[in-house]
Amino acid sequence: MRLPRCIGGKLDRAAEIYRELLDKLIASQPDPENDLMDATVLSRVYEAIARLSLQTGKSEQAKAASVSRLKLWESWSRKLPNNPFIRRELDAAPAS
8 A cells, every 4th residue: 555645755754863863773783682771772773663654665674673683682682581581572563
C-alpha cells in the first residue's frame, strides 16, 4: 500500500530524525554491551528506525536496524540468561 505523499514525507522526516538521534547517541560513546540503560535506549531507537524504514519502503535500513537490535539483546541474553526483561526484549526483536 502506498502512503499519501503528506504522510510519507512526515514518516521520512521522522526516520531522518531518529537516524540523527542515533548518530548523536553513538557520538556520546554509550556502552550498550555493559550498561543496560544504554542498551535499552539504543534498542528503542533501532526499533523506531526499523519501523519507520519499513513504512517508507526502505527495507534494507529496516533490516540493518533490526539486526543491530537483535544482536544487542542476544549479547545481553548470554550475560544474563533467563532474565525476564532481557527475554522480553529479545522476544520482541524480530529475527532476521
